[in-house]
Amino acid sequence: MTMTMKRGRFLLGALSGLTVVANMDHVLARALAGTPLPGLPGASDRVVLLINLQGGNDGLNCVVPHGNPQYYQLRPTLAVPQSDVLAIDANVGFNPQMRALKVMYDKGEVAVVQGVGYPNPDHSHFRSTEIWQTAAPETYEHTGWLGRYLDEAGLPKNNLFNGVAVAQVLPEVLVSNQVDVPSIASLNGYGLLSDRNATAKRTYTELVTDHGFPFQSPYLAHVAEIEDHAQRGSEELPKLVAGYKTDATYPATPLGRSLALAAQIAGSNIGTKVLYVQHGSFDTHVSQKATQDRLLGEFSDAIGAFYDDLAAHGNDTRVLTLTFSEFGRRIAENGSRGTDHGEASPLFMIGGGVKGGLYGQMPDLSDTNMGNVRYSTDFRSVYATVLERWLGRPSQTILAGNFSQLPVLA
Amino acid sequence: MAAGYVRPAGQLDFTTALSPYAGPWNDRLAAHLMRRAGFGATPDEVARYGAMSPHDAAEALIHFPDTSRLAPPPGVMAYPDPRRIAFKGMDDMQKRDAARARRKEAIGDILALQEWWLNRMLTTPAPLQEKMTFFLHGHFTTAAIQKGVWPNLVLAQNQLFRQNALGNLHDLTIAVSKDPAMLLYLDNAENNKSHPNENYSRELMELFTLGLGSYTEEDVRQSARAFTGWTIDRRTGEFTFNPRTHDDGTKTFLSRTGNFDGTDIVDIIYQQRACERFWAKSLLSAFVYNDPEPELVDEFANVISRNHFELAPSMSVLLRSNVFYSQRAYRALVKSPVEFVVGAHKSLDLATIVEGTPQALRAMGQILFYPPNVAGWPGGANWLTSQMLIARENFIARIVNAQTATQSSWLAAVPLDAKRASREFIAAILQNDAPSQAYVQLIAYLDGAGTSALGALSVENYDERARGAAYLTMAMPAYQLG
Numbered sequence A: 001m002t003m004t005m006k007r008g009r010f011l012l013g014a015l016s017g018l019t020v021v022a023n024m025d026h027v028l029a030r031a032l033a034g035t036p037l038p039g040l041p042g043a044s045d046r047v048v049l050l051i052n053l054q055g056g057n058d059g060l061n062c063v064v065p066h067g068n069p070q071y072y073q074l075r076p077t078l079a080v081p082q083s084d085v086l087a088i089d090a091n092v093g094f095n096p097q098m099r100a101l102k103v104m105y106d107k108g109e110v111a112v113v114q115g116v117g118y119p120n121p122d123h124s125h126f127r128s129t130e131i132w133q134t135a136a137p138e139t140y141e142h143t144g145w146l147g148r149y150l151d152e153a154g155l156p157k158n159n160l161f162n163g164v165a166v167a168q169v170l171p172e173v174l175v176s177n178q179v180d181v182p183s184i185a186s187l188n189g190y191g192l193l194s195d196r197n198a199t200a201k202r203t204y205t206e207l208v209t210d211h212g213f214p215f216q217s218p219y220l221a222h223v224a225e226i227e228d229h230a231q232r233g234s235e236e237l238p239k240l241v242a243g244y245k246t247d248a249t250y251p252a253t254p255l256g257r258s259l260a261l262a263a264q265i266a267g268s269n270i271g272t273k274v275l276y277v278q279h280g281s282f283d284t285h286v287s288q289k290a291t292q293d294r295l296l297g298e299f300s301d302a303i304g305a306f307y308d309d310l311a312a313h314g315n316d317t318r319v320l321t322l323t324f325s326e327f328g329r330r331i332a333e334n335g336s337r338g339t340d341h342g343e344a345s346p347l348f349m350i351g352g353g354v355k356g357g358l359y360g361q362m363p364d365l366s367d368t369n370m371g372n373v374r375y376s377t378d379f380r381s382v383y384a385t386v387l388e389r390w391l392g393r394p395s396q397t398i399l400a401g402n403f404s405q406l407p408v409l410a
Numbered sequence B: 001m002a003a004g005y006v007r008p009a010g011q012l013d014f015t016t017a018l019s020p021y022a023g024p025w026n027d028r029l030a031a032h033l034m035r036r037a038g039f040g041a042t043p044d045e046v047a048r049y050g051a052m053s054p055h056d057a058a059e060a061l062i063h064f065p066d067t068s069r070l071a072p073p074p075g076v077m078a079y080p081d082p083r084r085i086a087f088k089g090m091d092d093m094q095k096r097d098a099a100r101a102r103r104k105e106a107i108g109d110i111l112a113l114q115e116w117w118l119n120r121m122l123t124t125p126a127p128l129q130e131k132m133t134f135f136l137h138g139h140f141t142t143a144a145i146q147k148g149v150w151p152n153l154v155l156a157q158n159q160l161f162r163q164n165a166l167g168n169l170h171d172l173t174i175a176v177s178k179d180p181a182m183l184l185y186l187d188n189a190e191n192n193k194s195h196p197n198e199n200y201s202r203e204l205m206e207l208f209t210l211g212l213g214s215y216t217e218e219d220v221r222q223s224a225r226a227f228t229g230w231t232i233d234r235r236t237g238e239f240t241f242n243p244r245t246h247d248d249g250t251k252t253f254l255s256r257t258g259n260f261d262g263t264d265i266v267d268i269i270y271q272q273r274a275c276e277r278f279w280a281k282s283l284l285s286a287f288v289y290n291d292p293e294p295e296l297v298d299e300f301a302n303v304i305s306r307n308h309f310e311l312a313p314s315m316s317v318l319l320r321s322n323v324f325y326s327q328r329a330y331r332a333l334v335k336s337p338v339e340f341v342v343g344a345h346k347s348l349d350l351a352t353i354v355e356g357t358p359q360a361l362r363a364m365g366q367i368l369f370y371p372p373n374v375a376g377w378p379g380g381a382n383w384l385t386s387q388m389l390i391a392r393e394n395f396i397a398r399i400v401n402a403q404t405a406t407q408s409s410w411l412a413a414v415p416l417d418a419k420r421a422s423r424e425f426i427a428a429i430l431q432n433d434a435p436s437q438a439y440v441q442l443i444a445y446l447d448g449a450g451t452s453a454l455g456a457l458s459v460e461n462y463d464e465r466a467r468g469a470a471y472l473t474m475a476m477p478a479y480q481l482g
Helices: A002-032 A069-074 A099-106 A125-134 A145-152 A195-204 A220-240 A254-266 A288-312 A379-390 B027-037 B043-050 B054-062 B092-123 B127-139 B151-163 B169-177 B180-185 B199-209 B217-226 B262-269 B273-287 B294-306 B311-319 B337-347 B357-364 B386-399 B403-407 B418-430 B436-446 B462-474
Strands: A047-054 A110-117 A163-165 A274-280 A319-324 A345-350 A357-359 B230-232 B239-241 B251-253 B256-258
Touching: A047 A125, A047 A254, A047 A288, A099 A110, A099 A288, A099 A345, A110 A379, A145 A163, A145 A274, A220 B386, A254 A274, A254 A288, A274 A288, A288 A319, A319 A379, A345 A379, B027 B043, B027 B054, B027 B127, B027 B311, B054 B127, B054 B311, B092 B127, B092 B151, B092 B337, B092 B357, B127 B151, B127 B273, B127 B311, B151 B169, B151 B180, B169 B199, B169 B262, B180 B230, B199 B217, B199 B262, B199 B273, B217 B251, B217 B262, B251 B262, B273 B294, B273 B311, B294 B311, B337 B357, B337 B386, B337 B462, B357 B386, B386 B462, B418 B436, B418 B462, B436 B462
Parallel strands: A047 A274, A047 A319, A110 A357, A163 A274
Antiparallel strands: A110 A345, A319 A345, B230 B239, B251 B256
């Protein structure tokens, strides 16, 4: 072992110098060749960050209807006491853990869209998540709504980072027909570590595009392409974002780390239009309070740090954050101090470009669908608003229909 | 770009798809069988199975030898935790510290279990038993530590899957419904008649047995009532039925009415055609190719039905079938990280799992006993993101440096001739599934191109070059495909 290790280290030292020089050349060459980089802030410079609150966030304990006695009747152990609610008005208010978000709300940077859902709600985590990501409640689509945006937005084809999922798995929302979106959970580990990798890269650059394989596989071309993108992307991204410096203090949570990287990518002007992160799990069938309170607090604190960071770099008006969760939860609590899968729930649109306030209808707890909140705003109205008013793209084709827009964006 | 599952192109003859394969048999097909019915094979194992007939090879995997002499699992922390009682009299700070220490110990136990299982996958004489255990772990998911799923319950569930690896799916579903780890993970331990908890009821149907579209929301609620009172004894950590919290009223479930309990629900589920088709699709997707045609699913559902949900005879049909050995199925799956890492050990003929492998699996997106959610790990192209692929390449860069790599019988015997050596590497590791250009590149590498020490392959540089060549061969696209 010792001998091998030593030799490995020696070789790594010997080769990594060469590799770095080669990489720098590559990056410089791309920069000089005029890889289009966005200029001054403006519509072309805008970014959407999508946050998936996965598992089904209980909307009623997130945006609390503290003025409604029915809420307290149906939630004998789980209801947030009226005195704890961070009141927006006499009817609703934020969960007490969401102090940072309330501060932003008071500054007019948070839009709360209530009662968002879709017709014939599905109660499966997986199908409902798919519906939210593909924006297709009635059909099965293999592309996501933001993936379809990436396909038709006319973004530079040679940019590997038009969209970035700050996650390990590529979410369906970023699946497109033409654009490969890298999934990068963290810059640590996003890089080839060994001299052998460098050797392989040199040796196999030609092989990944060679189609002379003596077998067919539905995944072969995909493997070759991702291998190529992973090798180039992991060489380039750390260098492209290295110049971004920040004094922001993010919470030491997974979401805090993800948003720190999202701010770095958004602030490095590398042409990224769409970012994705996820947070959870909100699937609180049992002992909901401790879990959801923690998750909402982490969400709120991380968002606060994220927008401080963005604002310090003049990016807070460039980055719109949109949250979603596959469903809200049952209005009445179950026997294990938790809640089962429900239907409509609120979502947030956050950022300097937002006209803050309450949108949509407050949940009606007496007119329910089998004990679930009925939706009053179609989720595709929110998407249409983001596409048309934020990204400046027509939404009809992407969403397979015309949906009314909300006056949420300045 | 594309994510998810992709079906192979072209047409399949459904009438003969599940008939026994009677075509030519060779090492390449034997290696295919071992990737699917196991975790890959060493060159020696490929040769051994290649010398059998396809029928005998499948039968040897299904009627596997006794595995009781394999290394026993490590001792792990028990539920209920005896130190729970010691919490009494502590202040909040002490309790928090004690809880943290307990959690840390549990995480260490899970790591030990991961190493134990990976070594078992590598060394077992019954690879299909471990492969089915792995399949069932991804199917009937349970994640460790959260919700009180302590290491001994994780181990007990893992042994349940192993005991039923080729057993009866109906019986296994009842056993899973009473399994303490599952009762905690999907909250049925908390399911009581005053306010039923629907979590297990829903996932039992959606993800374990029927699939979406075969039941209604009302069925979910009725089935949840039937499972009330199926809980665990908090003193022993074992399954118990609590008649006081069980709802013994009349339920209507999938158009049947009666005073059902959990066993009745499972019985009714297993009378549904949808259940046969669900298992057929799951097994075809895992062992043959993703997104199988509805007609093929129907054919295999008939096999499962005729065999009354017995896995051994059903898998015997599948692993000997025309479709299994068709061009459509060959290299048509993406290896999961676990298949990838255990297979890499097999390719290099390593006797034990290299230190740090569980941690490397985390970077590739698959942590044993920690599926990301109740649906298990998403497969197909979901395994092929930029960062996960880099993690795979970094792993093989490490494993070829393992001290034991060149002790392997076949690596030590590779000739000191770049041309012949390149053929041996590509044959042993890839069963020749490489384009002609790959041989050219490998010969150039073995003769000194791209290395720090130039010069033709020789006794002096053999060790380093052989490791490098093994790396390069495993870095080829075909090696990602199962």
